[in-house]
Amino acid sequence: MSYSDKVIDHYNNPRNVGSMDKSSADVGTGLVGAPECGDVMKLQIKVNRETNVIEEAKFKTFGCGSAIASSSLATEWVKGKTVDEALTIKNMDIVKELSLPPVKIHCSVLAEDAIRAAIGDWKKKQEATKPVAVEAR
Amino acid sequence: MAQPLTMIGAKPAPQETQSCWSCGTMRAVHFCEACGKVQPPAPVDYFAFFGLPRKLNLDAAALEKDFYQLSRKLHPDLNSQAGTQEQEWSLQQSSLLNDAHRILKDPIKRTQYLVKLEGVELEEQSKTATEQARSSGEAKKQIVPPDLLEEVFELNVQLEELRMQKKIGEDDPALIEEIGRQKLELEGKRDALLHELQGHWKMWDGMIQREQNGQPVSEEERKYLRDKMVDVLNRRNYIRNLVRDVSEVLEN
16 A cells, blocks of 8 residues: 555654643644554644634644644644634545545544544533533623 | 345344255255255355354364365365265355464454444444544544553653663663563453453353243353453553563563
C-alpha cells in the first residue's frame, strides 16, 4: 500500500501540532482512540465565546501516517469555522481529500471523533461556566 | 476465489451432508470418504472445515495432525492425475485449508475470527459508533475506557521525549527508569488481559458444550460472552502497541 501525495505532505509537514491549556474555559479537548489499530489522537480547539468561531486548533497523534494526516487536515478544516459548521465534517470528506484506502478509513473516523469530542468538551465547559445564560434562553 | 467460503454470522454449520459428485456417497467437507475424490469447497467456516465445534480451547496437536493429513490429501500436485475440475477444487480446498489453519492455530486470531462469525465486525466498530453519534448528536461512546486512552497518550509523550533525547545523544536516566517501570507494568497488564480472555474462553466453551448436549442456550448469553471477548481484544490492541513501542525505544 502506498500513501497518497497529500498524506505524505501532511505527514512530513503536519499542520498545527501542539497543545493548548486544557483547563482554559475557551479550550475544548478531545482524546480518542481507534481500537482497530491502537492509535490515539488528541485534538484541541480554542473557540471565540462571542462568535462561536474556532480560532485555534492543535493536535497530537500517535499512530500511522494516515492518522497523522487525517488529524492534521482536521485542524486545518475546523479553523475559522463555527462549532456547528465544524460538526458537519464527516470522515468520508477526509477520506476523499486524502484518497485513503479502505483499510485506513478508521483513521478518518478517528479524526471526526476527535473533532466531535473536542467540541463536546467545549460545550460542556460553556454550560458549566454560564448556567444562568443557558437557562435564560 | 469466486465466492466467499465463510458464512459470516451463520449459526454453527451442520454436518455437510451433500453427496459426492463422483460416487454419490455422502461426503465430508473436503473429499469423499468412500472414493477419495476431492470435493468442491463447501461454504463452511474454518471451525467446520476442520470438523471442530466453535470452541476456543482446542487441541493444538490434533489440529496440526489434521492439517498435515489434509494438506497431503488436498495438495494440487497429488491430484495432478485428476480431471481439471477436480484439480481446481483441490487448489481451492488447499488454499482454504491454509487460511483455516493459520487463523485457528493462533489463539488471538482464533478469538477474533470467532467473534466475527458471531456477528461483530471488529474493524467496523469505531465507524458504526461514530455514525450513531453523528445521527443522534450525542457524544460517541469510546470503545475503550478513557483512562486507558489517557495512559496510552501520556506514555507515548514520554516515549517521544526519550527518542528525541537519544537522537541528540543525551539520556535522562530518570526517564529511562520511569519508562522501564511502565514497561513492566504494561507486560503485567498484557498478561492479565490474556488471563481474562482465557476465562472467557472457558465460559464460551462451556456454553457450546451445553448447546452440543442439546440444552438451550439463550441469545443473551451468547452475545454477553462474545462482547466480553471483544472488549478484551480492543484493550489488548493498545497494550500490545505500547509494549512493542516501549521495547523498541528502550532497546535502541
